[in-house]
Amino acid sequence: MIDRQGSVGLREILPRDLVVFFHHQQDTEAYELAKVYPRERADFDAHWDRILKNPSVIARTIVFDSEAVGNINVFRVEEEWFVGYWIDRTHWGKGIATRALAVMLEIAEQRSMFARVATENIGSIRALERCGFVKTGEHVSEACDRFMACTEAWFELK
Numbered sequence: 001m002i003d004r005q006g007s008v009g010l011r012e013i014l015p016r017d018l019v020v021f022f023h024h025q026q027d028t029e030a031y032e033l034a035k036v037y038p039r040e041r042a043d044f045d046a047h048w049d050r051i052l053k054n055p056s057v058i059a060r061t062i063v064f065d066s067e068a069v070g071n072i073n074v075f076r077v078e079e080e081w082f083v084g085y086w087i088d089r090t091h092w093g094k095g096i097a098t099r100a101l102a103v104m105l106e107i108a109e110q111r112s113m114f115a116r117v118a119t120e121n122i123g124s125i126r127a128l129e130r131c132g133f134v135k136t137g138e139h140v141s142e143a144c145d146r147f148m149a150c151t152e153a154w155f156e157l158k
């Protein structure tokens with residue numbers, strides 16, 4: 001049973017959050033779990049600049065007991081809506097991703113919503129399932145300059 005103490009909320013992203021997110025995505029254990037290569041500073045800044053200027057993206061900072069501990073984003077890929085999230089490793093296993101996702105699903109009304117996650121990423125899969133996402137299949141994802149090769153589980157929330 002995980003300890004679900006502490007409050008979890010979402011707020012608009014502030015400029016000072018970006019340096020926090022930069023370090024989160026450079027954590028080796030975290031990016032190996034997510035099967036994604038970390039971005040270098042210039043690439044990271046350009047990426048977040050695009051996110052924050054895109055009116056269709058719903059991007060939020062995850063706040064745990066008043067500390068910025070991660071981010072969660074709903075974004076469109078072609079005609080489909082996806083959700084993605086990232087939590088500071090020092091706060092894993094406190095139910096933060098699950099609670100942040102539940103809050104985001106109240107803000108973001110887009111349905112269907114999709115998520116793709118490496119089958120090894122048990123924590124992310126559990127958070128999706130607890131929030132009502134249903135697995136629709138598994139697909140082998142080839143390596144590219146951004147992502148590591150892995151087997152992905154595809155999820156949908158109708």
Ligand SMILES: CC(C)(COP(=O)(O)OP(=O)(O)OC[C@H]1O[C@@H](n2cnc3c(N)ncnc32)[C@H](O)[C@@H]1OP(=O)(O)O)[C@@H](O)C(=O)NCCC(=O)NCCS
Nearest residue numbers: 030034086087092093094095096097098117122123124126
């Ligand atoms: C995946 C990630 C978001 C999970 O965040 P988290 O706040 O630790 O998740 P939660 O605490 O809400 O845990 C969700 C569930 O998974 C379980 N869990 C978490 N980590 C686990 C692990 N390594 N192994 C097994 N179960 C795990 C929890 O016990 C909980 O299960 P329960 O609801 O049955 O009690 C976090 O590890 C992370 O940010 N990883 C790097 C980025 C990433 O992978 N993003 C997602 C890409 S799809």
